[in-house]
Amino acid sequence: MRKLIRSYTFRTVVQGLITIWAVMTFTFFLIRLMPGNPAQIKIDEYVDRYGMSEDQARQQVATLFNYDPDQPVFEQYVDYLSDLVRFDLGRSLTSTETPVAEQILRFLPWTLFSVGLALLVAFSLGVLVGLAMAYWRGGLLDNVMTVFASVIYAIPDYIIALLLIMVAGVQLKLIPVGELYGGSTQGIEPGFTVEYILDLLKHAFLPVFTYVLATIGGWMLTMKSSTISTLGEDYITVARARGLPERRLLTAYVGRNAMLPLMTRLAISIGFVVGGSAIIETLFLYPGLGRNLVLAIGLRDYTTMQGIFLVIAISVVVSNILADLLYGWLDPRVRLGGDKGTE
Amino acid sequence: MSASADVRAVLSEKSLVQRLSSGTRGTVRALLRNKAGFLGFLGVMFFIILTTLGPLVIPYEGDPRLDRLRPGARSLFAPPSVEHPLGLDVKGRDVLSHIVHGGGPLILTALEAGILTTIVAVALGAAAGLLGGFIDQIISAASNFILTIPQFPLLLVLATIVTFDNRLGMALLLAVLNWPTLMRAVRAQVMSLKSRDYVEAAFALDLGLWHITTREVLPNMISYIVVNMIFTIRSAMYFIIALMFLGLVPLTEPDWGMMIFIGKQQGSLSNPEAAWMLLAPVLAIALFQLSLVLFTRSLEEVFNPRLRQGV
Numbered sequence: 001m002r003k004l005i006r007s008y009t010f011r012t013v014v015q016g017l018i019t020i021w022a023v024m025t026f027t028f029f030l031i032r033l034m035p036g037n038p039a040q041i042k043i044d045e046y047v048d049r050y051g052m053s054e055d056q057a058r059q060q061v062a063t064l065f066n067y068d069p070d071q072p073v074f075e076q077y078v079d080y081l082s083d084l085v086r087f088d089l090g091r092s093l094t095s096t097e098t099p100v101a102e103q104i105l106r107f108l109p110w111t112l113f114s115v116g117l118a119l120l121v122a123f124s125l126g127v128l129v130g131l132a133m134a135y136w137r138g139g140l141l142d143n144v145m146t147v148f149a150s151v152i153y154a155i156p157d158y159i160i161a162l163l164l165i166m167v168a169g170v171q172l173k174l175i176p177v178g179e180l181y182g183g184s185t186q187g188i189e190p191g192f193t194v195e196y197i198l199d200l201l202k203h204a205f206l207p208v209f210t211y212v213l214a215t216i217g218g219w220m221l222t223m224k225s226s227t228i229s230t231l232g233e234d235y236i237t238v239a240r241a242r243g244l245p246e247r248r249l250l251t252a253y254v255g256r257n258a259m260l261p262l263m264t265r266l267a268i269s270i271g272f273v274v275g276g277s278a279i280i281e282t283l284f285l286y287p288g289l290g291r292n293l294v295l296a297i298g299l300r301d302y303t304t305m306q307g308i309f310l311v312i313a314i315s316v317v318v319s320n321i322l323a324d325l326l327y328g329w330l331d332p333r334v335r336l337g338g339d340k341g342t343e
Numbered sequence: 344m345s346a347s348a349d350v351r352a353v354l355s356e357k358s359l360v361q362r363l364s365s366g367t368r369g370t371v372r373a374l375l376r377n378k379a380g381f382l383g384f385l386g387v388m389f390f391i392i393l394t395t396l397g398p399l400v401i402p403y404e405g406d407p408r409l410d411r412l413r414p415g416a417r418s419l420f421a422p423p424s425v426e427h428p429l430g431l432d433v434k435g436r437d438v439l440s441h442i443v444h445g446g447g448p449l450i451l452t453a454l455e456a457g458i459l460t461t462i463v464a465v466a467l468g469a470a471a472g473l474l475g476g477f478i479d480q481i482i483s484a485a486s487n488f489i490l491t492i493p494q495f496p497l498l499l500v501l502a503t504i505v506t507f508d509n510r511l512g513m514a515l516l517l518a519v520l521n522w523p524t525l526m527r528a529v530r531a532q533v534m535s536l537k538s539r540d541y542v543e544a545a546f547a548l549d550l551g552l553w554h555i556t557t558r559e560v561l562p563n564m565i566s567y568i569v570v571n572m573i574f575t576i577r578s579a580m581y582f583i584i585a586l587m588f589l590g591l592v593p594l595t596e597p598d599w600g601m602m603i604f605i606g607k608q609q610g611s612l613s614n615p616e617a618a619w620m621l622l623a624p625v626l627a628i629a630l631f632q633l634s635l636v637l638f639t640r641s642l643e644e645v646f647n648p649r650l651r652q653g654v
Binding site for chain 2: 019022023026027030031033034035150151153154155156158159162163166170171272277278279282290293294297305308309312313316317320
């Protein structure tokens with residue numbers, strides 16, 4: 001039995017590793033199929049700006065970064081792979097000599113902070129409201145919130161962001177949008193000071209608020225329908241017949257069980273936190289990984305793109321495995337059912 | 344006596360089913376039953392009429408209209424007025440004309456993407472479920488693979504490789520990214536149906552894969568497929584506009600996405616006067632997407648007779 005479990009976990013991990021490798025390889029070649037390459041962009045820049053000859057510029061660029069556009073792609077792939085095995089993501093092609101790993105570590109915290117905070121807020125609020133909606137079904141709260149959730153769920157996140165800026169910011173002047181762009185205010189020393197933390201929260205407000213609005217409707221509606229089906233279960237009727245106080249019933253019996261299907265989703269969502277949202281971060285000039293990826297794509301910074309894609313793929317795969325294991329851990333019924341619980 | 348009552352019940356039930364599933368009256372009634380769904384239907388219809396018949400009535404203004412500069416004004420932007428119900432944009436052009444002419448290509452591309460995705464997903468899902476074995480493994484692995492790569496960044500990269508001088512290329516690209524979800528559902532459905540008696544009977548009669556898929560399997564999940572197609576259209580539209588938004592696809596005016604892009608470029612995000620140029624496409628996109636989502640509720644009732652009777 002123990003052997004079996006171990007082999008199941010082992011198989012999942014191996015499968016995950018293969019997926020990561022496949023995504024890495026696929027993106028590696030895909031990225032190099034993009035028209036234009038970083039060296040050529042730099043060479044053109046030198047020719048235009050400093051009036052160098054094509055050859056001169058080419059030599060200059062060759063000394064600047066160790067990327068040779070004429071090297072066969074497959075050789076580049078082998079080089080990259082051998083570096084990767086030693087946990088070396090290489091150096092950025094455009095901001096010369098900055099290790100990609102360092103760059104990712106610089107942008108990742110911003111994305112983790114903003115998207116993670118939004119996920120936490122949207123999930124907890126959505127679950128609470130969804131539970132209340134199902135419990136007082138047909139009431140005022142349910143009717144108002146169902147309309148709200150359906151509407152907000154249907155509108156794309158960047159449309160919400162634009163409306164926030166235009167209506168709440170520019171027209172009504174409720175939010176000082178101009179001050180809130182970027183990650184933090186220049187001149188405030190980073191550190192564990194109240195001032196800096198408040199500043200971080202202030203700048204994260206717009207993206208976080210947008211993410212919350214864009215996702216909370218989904219959580220509310222899912223929780224509502226999950227709660228409604230839980231309320232119909234026999235064990236709820238039994239608990240009620242036993243004369244348990246409604247409050248305990250709602251939290252310990254209904255709430256916990258209704259949340260089960262949402263936990264898997266939550267775990268999967270966590271995987272997508274890392275990628276952030278390229279478009280929202282670009283719109284609010286938030287210095288996260290998503291915006292950095294858009295910039296890297298524009299500059300054809302192969303190694304940076306490669307590194308970011310790899311990090312995203314790893315987090316998605318890991319969170320999928322986590323979701324798998326989490327479900328079995330949270331719901332003993334799945335565990336007892338043996339290892340056929342996953343597809 | 345009881346036997347005749349039974350027969351009558353069966354007969355009346357049969358006629359009810361027939362009437363509901365084949366008659367247009369039943370469809371209309373199902374459409375009307377869900378209020379939110381009907382509202383969505385009206386919304387979708389509104390945008391379809393606006394973007395197909397509208398261009399016949401309202402001429403397109405593509406060239407800058409400097410003559411509309413009002414005395415003393417610093418820019419050509421104008422708020423809504425009687426002649427221009429949605430105001431003027433940065434070049435003094437009528438915003439309404441851009442809304443009317445700019446929705447068609449976008450909606451059509453999204454529709455093409457939705458149809459293509461559905462075809463690919465159903466074909467692959469049916470193949471995986473019915474054939475099983477090696478083919479199933481390959482298709483499932485491919486779907487897992489696509490689901491692991493974050494869609495939008497991948498689309499950003501692909502958008503630079505595939506050039507979008509034609510709509511179909513864009514639609515195809517979106518189909519390649521979107522098929523896995525529906526494919527999984529079709530595959531699962533096929534797997535569970537495969538052991539049902541009537542499908543086994545069809546197999547035993549050697550009716551062929553095509554017949555089994557189209558006659559036995561698909562009718563059972565038509566409601567799911569249609570709703571999924573609407574959601575694919577919605578997400579296709581989301582991605583197309585997002586690409587334009589970041590200025591990554593060379594697209595031409597008139598287009599709702601381009602209106603947002605140009606509006607953003609021209610600083611109308613911080614200029615209160617310029618709000619209408621951005622607000623109009625933003626609201627159009629929001630309302631169209633909302634209508635699509637609401638519409639799916641009615642579609643579920645139209646295509647799922649069980650749901651209709653069960654109310």
